[in-house]
Amino acid sequence: MSTRHILLGLLAGGPSHGYDLKRRHDERFPQARPLAYGQVYTTLQRLVRDGLAEVDGTDSDGGPERTLYRSTAEGAKELAGWAAEITPPAPFVTNEIFAKVVCAILAAAGPTPTPGPASTPVRISTADPASSADPDPDPVPMPVPAADPVPAADPARYLIAQRAAHMARMRELTAVKTAPGADLATVLSADYALNHLDADLRWMTTTAARLTTLTAEVDPT
Amino acid sequence: MSSTSMSSTPMSRTDGAVPILAARGLSKAHGETRALRGASVELYAGEILAVTGASGSGKSTLLHCLAGMVRPDEGSVVYAGQRLDRLPEARLSELRRTEFGVVFQFGQLIPELTALDNTSLPLLLAGASRKAAHEQAGEWLERFGVRGQEGLRPGEMSGGQAQRVALARALVTGPKVVFADEPTGALDSLASEQVMTALAHTARETGTAVLLITHDAQVAAYADREVWLRDGAVSADAVALEATR
Incomplete structure (x- = not known):
């Protein structure tokens, strides 16, 4: 814009x-x-x-x-x-949802990552934090907690959650545009978003139905 | 976006509310075609529930079973504590007349009757006087923004006007549940918006529960909840079902 x-x-x-x-x-x-x-x-x-x-x-x-x-x-x-000036109609298709689906397929097909430590080992100093003159020379190492397993990428699950979020947003926008006294600018701007979200929804449903084929195409192994 | 909006649509409510209408394990075949395969759904008082799904997924058959128009082959339909699927036809007919309202894709108004007479019909069938029925019907036509069209016959009205008359006729008796089967399926987007806004506002004002059958997500967005029907089974989520194909 x-x-x-x-x-x-x-x-x-x-x-x-x-x-x-x-x-x-x-x-x-x-x-x-x-x-x-x-x-x-x-x-x-x-x-x-x-x-x-x-x-x-x-x-x-x-x-x-x-x-x-x-x-x-x-x-x-x-x-x-x-x-x-004519606005170029979708010269590049940048679709974050599609990118996530493809990347989730790639991640699911790849080797399972080895869980590393959850974070930098936690060390708690026994020194008085208020006393900078006497830093603890040997902080006591705390046991490193077991790392959470790396969650498995799941494009279908992602699409389910994304569709629910889209539908919830559509309900919000519908409530905004049908509220008593909503002016035309509000209605038209909500309509614009609703039509785009609707297109996304239809695309997501079709994509979900074709996940098996897409998975085979993205990861032929 | 609210935090609740991120959650997926629940199949049923978890607040302990008792559904006004509940179907369990419905199966129904039309000849060789199994339209419903163990469909379960709950409708709560005052809510608008959208049942979405592709053509042929069993949506209309589900509505017919829930509204007591068709008896399921298997499963139960409970309305306000009564097993609809076991009620004698006379009692079912009375329930449909007094507690339920129905709107179809094509309003199914009687072509020979005016908007006012079409809207009055359920009241006349319930024993109201012609004068009282007309008075009440006129109020409902006004509510749906079609006052002034009382004398028109369905063929003389636009699709959107006819559908709003059909809504007035469905609500004129003060039903507890309105069944709307693709009520905007034959309308353009503007007429569709007018019909859905009128239906949603009126249902919320009167506390009427609405079971809304639609394949259109923009229509489903008028509802409080959405369930998806595919191959005769109900799911809380469209993608979940599609992904398991």
């Missing part, structure tokens, strides 16, 4: 200051990750540096003084170009 273009879009309606831009962003794009103030101010400075926005005075409105920014003609041109 291009924060600079979104800020240019929010500035298209007239001059605004950083705080107001952040607030309007979070209102316009509900369910999105809220913009950090630091990110807003850094982006505004870059827009000014690149001639896409400029300072339009200050505004105190009874509180601390705030710098107002406005878009330049160059900024408006940049925004129009970005808004008309």
